[in-house]
Amino acid sequence: MSRTPIHPLTIGLLLLIGVGAPLLFPAYGNQVAVLWLMIVFASTWDILGGQMGYNSLGNIFFFGAGMYTSAVVQIGLFYDVGMYTSGARTTHIVFTTAQYFTGFALGTIAAGVVAALLAVATSWVVFGLRGPYFAIGTLGVAVAAAELISSWEWVGAAAGISMPVFPGAPETQKLFFYFLLFGLAFAVLVGLRWLYSTSFGLAINAIRDDEEKAEAMGLHTRRYKRTAWTIAAFFLGIAGAIFGNMTGFIEPRDIAFPTTTFNIFMILMVLLGGKGTFWGPVVGAVVFQVIKEVTWTYFLGWQFVALGLLIVIIVVYFQQGIVGWLMERYPERFGIRVAPREKEKPARTIGLAPHAEGAE
Amino acid sequence: MEQVIGNISLLGAMPIFNLGLLIDGLLVGSIFALAAYGLALVWGVMSVKNLAQGDFIMIGGYITWTLGRLGIEPLFGVPVAMVVLWGIGWVLYRTVISKVIARDLFTSLLATFGIAIVIQQGLNLVFGPDTQSAHANLPIFSIAGGLIPIAATRIVGFVLAILLAIAVILFMKKSRMGQAIRATAQDSRAARVLGIDTEKVYSFTFCLNAAICGAAGALVAIVWNVQPFLGTTYSIRLFVIVTAAGFGNLPGVVAAGFGMGVFEQFGGFVLGAQFQQALIVLLLLIVLAVRQLQQMRVRQAVQ
Numbered sequence: 230m231s232r233t234p235i236h237p238l239t240i241g242l243l244l245l246i247g248v249g250a251p252l253l254f255p256a257y258g259n260q261v262a263v264l265w266l267m268i269v270f271a272s273t274w275d276i277l278g279g280q281m282g283y284n285s286l287g288n289i290f291f292f293g294a295g296m297y298t299s300a301v302v303q304i305g306l307f308y309d310v311g312m313y314t315s316g317a318r319t320t321h322i323v324f325t326t327a328q329y330f331t332g333f334a335l336g337t338i339a340a341g342v343v344a345a346l347l348a349v350a351t352s353w354v355v356f357g358l359r360g361p362y363f364a365i366g367t368l369g370v371a372v373a374a375a376e377l378i379s380s381w382e383w384v385g386a387a388a389g390i391s392m393p394v395f396p397g398a399p400e401t402q403k404l405f406f407y408f409l410l411f412g413l414a415f416a417v418l419v420g421l422r423w424l425y426s427t428s429f430g431l432a433i434n435a436i437r438d439d440e441e442k443a444e445a446m447g448l449h450t451r452r453y454k455r456t457a458w459t460i461a462a463f464f465l466g467i468a469g470a471i472f473g474n475m476t477g478f479i480e481p482r483d484i485a486f487p488t489t490t491f492n493i494f495m496i497l498m499v500l501l502g503g504k505g506t507f508w509g510p511v512v513g514a515v516v517f518q519v520i521k522e523v524t525w526t527y528f529l530g531w532q533f534v535a536l537g538l539l540i541v542i543i544v545v546y547f548q549q550g551i552v553g554w555l556m557e558r559y560p561e562r563f564g565i566r567v568a569p570r571e572k573e574k575p576a577r578t579i580g581l582a583p584h585a586e587g588a589e
Numbered sequence: 590m591e592q593v594i595g596n597i598s599l600l601g602a603m604p605i606f607n608l609g610l611l612i613d614g615l616l617v618g619s620i621f622a623l624a625a626y627g628l629a630l631v632w633g634v635m636s637v638k639n640l641a642q643g644d645f646i647m648i649g650g651y652i653t654w655t656l657g658r659l660g661i662e663p664l665f666g667v668p669v670a671m672v673v674l675w676g677i678g679w680v681l682y683r684t685v686i687s688k689v690i691a692r693d694l695f696t697s698l699l700a701t702f703g704i705a706i707v708i709q710q711g712l713n714l715v716f717g718p719d720t721q722s723a724h725a726n727l728p729i730f731s732i733a734g735g736l737i738p739i740a741a742t743r744i745v746g747f748v749l750a751i752l753l754a755i756a757v758i759l760f761m762k763k764s765r766m767g768q769a770i771r772a773t774a775q776d777s778r779a780a781r782v783l784g785i786d787t788e789k790v791y792s793f794t795f796c797l798n799a800a801i802c803g804a805a806g807a808l809v810a811i812v813w814n815v816q817p818f819l820g821t822t823y824s825i826r827l828f829v830i831v832t833a834a835g836f837g838n839l840p841g842v843v844a845a846g847f848g849m850g851v852f853e854q855f856g857g858f859v860l861g862a863q864f865q866q867a868l869i870v871l872l873l874l875i876v877l878a879v880r881q882l883q884q885m886r887v888r889q890a891v892q
Contacts, residue, residue: 354874357881360695362832362877364695365873372825372870373871531714534706534707534710537706544696544703546688548696
């Protein structure tokens with residue numbers, strides 16, 4: 230991966246695809262919108278999983294936290310939240326256009342900020358953990374959040390919350406959320422590309438390669454880990470706010486904290502595309518989204534079995550991912566100098582720092 | 590909230606209820622201890638953290654439930670489930686686990702998570718999402734003047750779990766294979782140098798663990814109930830037990846298993862059954878945080 234900021238041509242191409250896609254495939258508008266969301270998921274997961282070597286199983290926590298924060302802000306600005314959630318089935322509450330958009334804007338900002346604050350708070354617990362303990366610990370955070378929200382009456386408990394209704398035609402609504410998600414994905418990609426080109430990118434790569442050595446070289450590893458986790462959380466919180474408003478109804482287990490769907494998709498997309506590469510998560514997201522739409526359409530009922538099998542197959546047989554495989558095959562194309570045979574392997578390797586308690 | 594305080598004061602006012610919960614907790618905890626021992630075995634020998642452990646238990650449970658439906662005494666489900674799970678364990682070892690042992694730990698974690706999803710969804714498709722229970726035809730005793738009912742099934746489950754655990758421990762101590770397994774756990778490279786076929790040891794260990802889960806699952810179906818998606822809760826429970834005790838510490842694992850059973854009975858009584866899952870997950874976070882504080886004392890790093 231070259232350590233330069235994103236090329237202007239690439240930016241142009243991204244904008245072209247983003248604006249062109251809904252015009253070219255109007256029938257698949259929703260699927261393409263979800264694709265941008267998936268790219269946000271995969272790219273933000275890769276900050277920790279790929280670039281820093283910390284495999285989280287609980288990033289979805291921030292998505293759900295953002296979703297619920299925005300819901301509470303949007304409703305709480307104009308009504309009493311407890312009344313709203315308890316009376317949602319009997320009374321019909323209408324938000325005016327102005328109320329909707331101010332609530333939505335403030336709610337989205339609040340979602341990002343609250344998710345980031347939660348990341349700082351949870352970092353005290355999770356970042357002392359390494360390897361599999363980190364993965365299980367983060368999964369625990371996400372599952373605990375889902376369980377707590379589903380027994381918290383004030384935010385609707387397991388029954389969920391109906392979000393304010395979009396004031397406008399369904400077509401406008403579709404385009405509105407499409408462009409919001411595209412804008413978010415665009416911001417994530419450009420932002421991360423810039424971030425990886427700074428010394429911050431080098432620092433988190435150093436943590437991935439050997440955390441003890443990085444520490445010995447004087448890197449404040451905790452601070453870097455916390456910052457990376459917070460950045461991922463910020464974007465995921467905003468994504469949660471937008472997605473919550475897009476679906477119009479939020480609920481703790483299957484929409485806000487779906488630990489066995491979106492949460493696993495993130496990891497799967499990154500592994501499929503190539504962990505620790507910039508474009509890998511994007512490629513993985515596109516391929517995965519296509520596979521998912523096909524299996525969901527043709528293997529209905531068996532789709533989750535297929536998902537589990539896909540996880541096993543990718544993890545066991547194809548862990549370097551598409552971009553990782555290409556890099557191994559054609560290293561010169563990626564600007565990697567390959568030493569002559571019988572010398573060292575190319576310096577760039579994809580994978581984790583060795584664990585202290587490994588079997589061999 | 591009032592309900593919680595009411596429940597606590599009820600426990601204070603009627604000490605006999607404490608005894609009932611304690612006995613129930615120990616009886617249930619014996620099953621946790623058995624399955625946690627299997628997890629600790631695989632973890633220690635091949636450093637694979639099996640996230641499908643709870644789902645193996647559910648398979649064992651559904652085998653027993655099916656036998657019960659066919660009119661066969663559910664207690665026969667214990668050996669049948671052990672044999673079937675041994676076979677499933679062998680197939681999974683050949684196809685998946687053997688390929689991830691040498692890889693990093695996250696790989697095995699994710700691979701077993703994938704297996705867990707396949708098992709859960711497969712069970713859901715075959716048996717449906719309802720909660721099921723295999724009823725053994727055994728009476729319910731009561732002690733302390735009828736205040737504490739104790740189902741005979743729980744006692745049978747307890748005895749069976751203890752007998753199985755003793756059998757496994759004796760096997761590990763005395764038999765040739767058990768010794769090979771312990772040697773591999775200590776140092777797989779040295780074991781290989783000394784002529785132990787570590788590949789065979791790994792395969793045997795994984796199958797043994799699956800069989801132990803099958804037995805535990807059969808007992809769960811008899812004394813409790815099974816449901817396709819309960820597996821994850823069991824996995825987390827077992828993970829809490831093994832993490833709290835440390836995987837090399839067998840008496841610790843057994844004690845933590847009993848402790849988990851008792852904790853859950855009291856927690857469920859005080860807070861209400863709907864908080865059971867949240868309680869287990871919170872316990873996981875607490876255990877991880879405490880472990881980390883312990884390590885912090887050892888590890889003084891640049892902050």
